Amino acid sequence: MAQGGSGMGISSSGASVLVRQAGELIERAPGGIKLVDAVELLVAWGRANSVWPLVYATSCCAIEMMSTIAARHDLARFGYEVMRASVRQADMIILAGTINEKMAKNLVTLYEQMPAPKYIIAMGSCAISGGPFYYDSYSVIKGGDRLVPVDVYIPGCPPRPEALIQGILQLQEKIKKEGRRNPWKVRDTLKVPFEDIFSKAQAEWAEQEKRKDEELREAREQFKRDKPASTAPKSARLKKEEFPTPPRRKPAAQGISNWTLLQMIQKKFPAVEVHDHPGVSPKAVAELGPDYILDLVVPPEQYREFAEYVKNEQSLGLDMLIQLTCVDWKDSFDIVVQMLSCRDGHKLFFRSRAEKDPATGDAEIATISDLYLGAEWHEREVYDLFGVRFRNNADLRRIFLENDFPGYPLRKDYDDPTRVVKRPY
Amino acid sequence: MITESFSEYNLDGNTLPEGFRLPPPDDEEAEEFFVNIGPQHPSTHGVLRVVVRLNGETVVEVVPHLGYIHRSIEKMAENQTYVQNIHLSDRLDYLSAFSNNLCLCMAVEQALGIGVPERGEYIRLMICELQRLQSHLLWWGVLGMDMGAFTTFFYGFRERELINDIFEELCGARLTVNYFRPGGSSIDVPDTFMPRVKHLLKIMPKVLDEYSNLLNKNIIFLERTKGIGILSPEKALSYGCTGAVLRGSGISYDVRKHDPYSIYDQFDFDVPLGNTGDSYDRCQVRMEEMEQSLRILKQAAARFPGGPHRSQPQQNYKLPKGSYYSQVETPRGLLGVYIVSDGGIKPYRLKYRSPNFSNLNVLNELAAGHKVADLITIMSTLDLVIPDIDR
Numbered sequence: 001m002a003q004g005g006s007g008m009g010i011s012s013s014g015a016s017v018l019v020r021q022a023g024e025l026i027e028r029a030p031g032g033i034k035l036v037d038a039v040e041l042l043v044a045w046g047r048a049n050s051v052w053p054l055v056y057a058t059s060c061c062a063i064e065m066m067s068t069i070a071a072r073h074d075l076a077r078f079g080y081e082v083m084r085a086s087v088r089q090a091d092m093i094i095l096a097g098t099i100n101e102k103m104a105k106n107l108v109t110l111y112e113q114m115p116a117p118k119y120i121i122a123m124g125s126c127a128i129s130g131g132p133f134y135y136d137s138y139s140v141i142k143g144g145d146r147l148v149p150v151d152v153y154i155p156g157c158p159p160r161p162e163a164l165i166q167g168i169l170q171l172q173e174k175i176k177k178e179g180r181r182n183p184w185k186v187r188d189t190l191k192v193p194f195e196d197i198f199s200k201a202q203a204e205w206a207e208q209e210k211r212k213d214e215e216l217r218e219a220r221e222q223f224k225r226d227k228p229a230s231t232a233p234k235s236a237r238l239k240k241e242e243f244p245t246p247p248r249r250k251p252a253a254q255g256i257s258n259w260t261l262l263q264m265i266q267k268k269f270p271a272v273e274v275h276d277h278p279g280v281s282p283k284a285v286a287e288l289g290p291d292y293i294l295d296l297v298v299p300p301e302q303y304r305e306f307a308e309y310v311k312n313e314q315s316l317g318l319d320m321l322i323q324l325t326c327v328d329w330k331d332s333f334d335i336v337v338q339m340l341s342c343r344d345g346h347k348l349f350f351r352s353r354a355e356k357d358p359a360t361g362d363a364e365i366a367t368i369s370d371l372y373l374g375a376e377w378h379e380r381e382v383y384d385l386f387g388v389r390f391r392n393n394a395d396l397r398r399i400f401l402e403n404d405f406p407g408y409p410l411r412k413d414y415d416d417p418t419r420v421v422k423r424p425y
Numbered sequence: 426m427i428t429e430s431f432s433e434y435n436l437d438g439n440t441l442p443e444g445f446r447l448p449p450p451d452d453e454e455a456e457e458f459f460v461n462i463g464p465q466h467p468s469t470h471g472v473l474r475v476v477v478r479l480n481g482e483t484v485v486e487v488v489p490h491l492g493y494i495h496r497s498i499e500k501m502a503e504n505q506t507y508v509q510n511i512h513l514s515d516r517l518d519y520l521s522a523f524s525n526n527l528c529l530c531m532a533v534e535q536a537l538g539i540g541v542p543e544r545g546e547y548i549r550l551m552i553c554e555l556q557r558l559q560s561h562l563l564w565w566g567v568l569g570m571d572m573g574a575f576t577t578f579f580y581g582f583r584e585r586e587l588i589n590d591i592f593e594e595l596c597g598a599r600l601t602v603n604y605f606r607p608g609g610s611s612i613d614v615p616d617t618f619m620p621r622v623k624h625l626l627k628i629m630p631k632v633l634d635e636y637s638n639l640l641n642k643n644i645i646f647l648e649r650t651k652g653i654g655i656l657s658p659e660k661a662l663s664y665g666c667t668g669a670v671l672r673g674s675g676i677s678y679d680v681r682k683h684d685p686y687s688i689y690d691q692f693d694f695d696v697p698l699g700n701t702g703d704s705y706d707r708c709q710v711r712m713e714e715m716e717q718s719l720r721i722l723k724q725a726a727a728r729f730p731g732g733p734h735r736s737q738p739q740q741n742y743k744l745p746k747g748s749y750y751s752q753v754e755t756p757r758g759l760l761g762v763y764i765v766s767d768g769g770i771k772p773y774r775l776k777y778r779s780p781n782f783s784n785l786n787v788l789n790e791l792a793a794g795h796k797v798a799d800l801i802t803i804m805s806t807l808d809l810v811i812p813d814i815d816r
Contacts (some may be wrong), residue, residue, distance in 0.1 A: 054465075055465075055467045056465060057471060057472075058471065058472050058493075058494050058812075059471070059494055059516070059519070059811075059812045060516060060519040060600055060601055060812070062471065063519060063520070063563070063600055064599070064600065066563075066578075066582070067582060067585075067586070067589075067599075070566075070578060070579055070582030070583075070586075071579045071580075071582055071583045071586070072582070072583070072586045083467075085466070085467045087465075097494070098494060098496055098812075100492075100493065100494060100495055100496060102492050102493050102495065103464060103472060103493045103494065106464060106465055106493075110465060132512065132513065132516065133496050133497070133501070135501075135504075136497070136500060136501040136504050137496060137497045137500070137501055138497050138500060139495050139496060139497050140496050140497065157601060158599075158600055158601065160599065242737070243542075243608075243609075243733050243735055243736050243737040243738070244542060244733055244736055244737065245540065245736050245737050246540035246541065246542055246736055247538075247540045248534060248535075248538045248539060248540040248541075249540065249541070249546075249688075251684070251685065251686060252685075252690070254683065254684050275748075276747060291535060293750055295748065319662050320662050320665055320678075321663075321665050322665065322752075322759070322761055322778055323665070323761065323763075323776070323778040325763065325776045325778075327765050327773070327774045328774070336748075336763070338750070338761070338763070338778070342662065342671075342676055342677075342678040342683075345683045345684050347750075349750070372663055372664075372665070373660070373663040373664050373786070374663060374664040374665035374666075374783050374786055376786075377782065377783075377786050385499075394446070395444060395446070397443060397444070398492075399491055399492065400491055400492035400495040400815055401492060401495065402492075409497065409500055410499060410500055414500075423504055
């Protein structure tokens, strides 16, 4: 590392010192400034027209970036089509999409790995400020410029391909004007990902608005003094549109009816009841309509047994797990399992209560991940976001958030002022 | 890519990286090491990170790591009204934004008993099918790119732009549309809608033939998809796979056909199925789905009715206490919206059941035993959209 480092040092910083000194010498000679200017212009022109972007595509904006490269908009016209997969070959990162906390470290590493001169375009609202995810989000970084220095901002959600091209042309302008401003100077990466700068800006904005209002009022009074006879034209009213209120098309019931399902299950599990409808009769179940999905409450001690029964009982025909999720009811969790019959088309939901530990808010319930292979990730998700532990799940790790993330964000009592900016309205 | 030799990893104790389950190899000649792909990698289609355990060039085990685009949409949903939530659903799976909107609106309609006028239903159906077309076109373009052919990318986007033009005239956006509302759509379709759809219907059959000629008999395409990444029907069901991944394995389940919503029950179309469940079948199912979408569009264009495009909007959509579930077939599979309401104007809990989450889960089953290059093709045939997985 030491050897390579010193070698690199001579070739990059040493060369730039030489260039600078030569430039200064020529500059002092009569007429030399014109030569320096011409060379600079040439270098800047060449650099501006051959910027190679990195494929850094995180979300929606990436699709518009692809559209920009593709046939109709054809980014190749501007010398930007050479998308590089490695940051070591690139000159520019287009931040196309949201950057969240887990991705932030990667972005900073990528920026630091990129050889100078290097540029960054923030494409879309998320990369500018967090966009639609500014408020209430516990994981989104509120703007790419909290992490790395941004050269051009392109507003839009997502921006149109033309807007991206416009942004790239702006960057070209910027590069052409750089001259000998020493573009090799590496700017620092910043690390203030969650600070609320909007409130500050809002206060300043409100101040300006107040001043503007006062000026307007004065202007209006002045206008009235000058032309007391003038009256404002009446504003036209939009015609209020009237729409019909047709009845809802009820979808046809599919597969085994709710009442049959309930009877089959209650024969085996008498303690099972219908959620929100205790002691239900066949007539009442029929009245719930064709698109009512049977939602059962299973006692927690029978939860695992019930899941096994649903899986193994062929006559129920429930062969697919739609999902396993969780609802936080302040004092306990409801683990909701949603089953579907691909064969017949009917659905069955069942839920079981997991009591919260009063001190920590944690809860525990048996796993069903060995019955349904897909349940393992769903259980990991519930563990990650709610902190419910699943007994005997083979791989109970956090799935979305990092292992050291404090708290469980989807709980109702989650509050982390360092990450979350609360919606002010 | 970072590589780390197995022996290096095992220097202190017999620990494997997170998520790996197979024991260390018995065979002394096995050259096992770990390769990290992503999260910033062009072939993972976003910010997916997979850690692959390789023996030479053969994949032993794959462990996907999620969360690099986790945006806390479900938490944000609890602080916004149902109509405000529609724009967030766009950003889940941005290639099927209309279907996502529709699913959320359908859950609200179910709770409040809101009806949709006939024209509104037709608009919904046609737009969703157009969306399916453009999503599959993009998938097709990128599929070729993942196998080293850049041509498909340009061809796929050529027709996709025509569909994007329709969306843009419709609602001003090409991708994140925020168009449907409970009871219909936010605005009526413009006059240019029908001519544009008819033009598309005219050219698309020829274009699809062109696509088939371009790729389907290509020896590289065949060798890299046939017999690669076989998913058995039992595994597909157990993992909860949906969409073309499930149908490629030969199980016929399409929400449009088997649990029809909107007015899909009035239309005549087939559900294409695969035989073996390999990558090739998944590709063919998607190609045929494009033809079926055209079939639906043709029928809908022939009897597109007049009248109002929506029912009377309400000031506040206040859902009665209870839980509601609706599901639609997006281009990638079954999307479910599960709403728990406490009687207020905002959901108490809003859960999106995203198709990609379950579809990605089978990656280890599919890729184990194949070469590392096939892993990329397999990921491509799963047609993943990562923000939909992470939400």
